[in-house]
Amino acid sequence: MSPSPIHSITFGRAAPGLAVRDIQAAFRFYSEILGMQKVFENGSPVGFMVLKKDAAEIHLSQSRDHAPSTVNAFHMFVEDIDALYAICEAAGVRIIKSLKDKDYGQRAFVFADPDGNRIDVGQRI
Template structure:
């Protein structure tokens, strides 16, 4: 089989979190994701969905966040997402800016320090 003959399916980011309850409050209550699966007792893995996005949370009590974005999220309103992140206590790493590569973008860190790069396609 050649590479061009292969179809790729969904790919989802897996975010390590130190406290699953804190993570659920942020992503479900704050950002509006819905839990579609959980595993373990206590829960050590969760799948979240919102619209076309899927996010996996993995309990890692000794997690140390990377100093760079580990996921990229496209939205249709970066300003609204920025406000939502601020409202729910996300640390803003880079404020909203229009980029020369065609995105309005910003970077936030979730309660566990995971940095997510958010972008909205600009109309040209």
């Protein structure tokens, strides 16, 4: 059996896409709480936005009828999870699962953005 052509393809950056009801409110949340910066926007009015901090990138899409899911929208790794958790708590961010060490080798918590998108945050122990 010959190898699949997929083995010769290199994959690059991948970024989660999040639907949000109010893209400007979502931008304020992600910039003020997570320190992300807008690196691209499209539309008039703006209907799509790319936010970035370090290696993390999120693509926001305006969807006025967005309904949050009960599953995590994405997982991201950070280097100081205790500090991020404290920032989220101080800002009144809705914590879905509190910070604790997991049996799979991560310290993790889950929060929800203003649109109910669940973000799973972890740090390797």
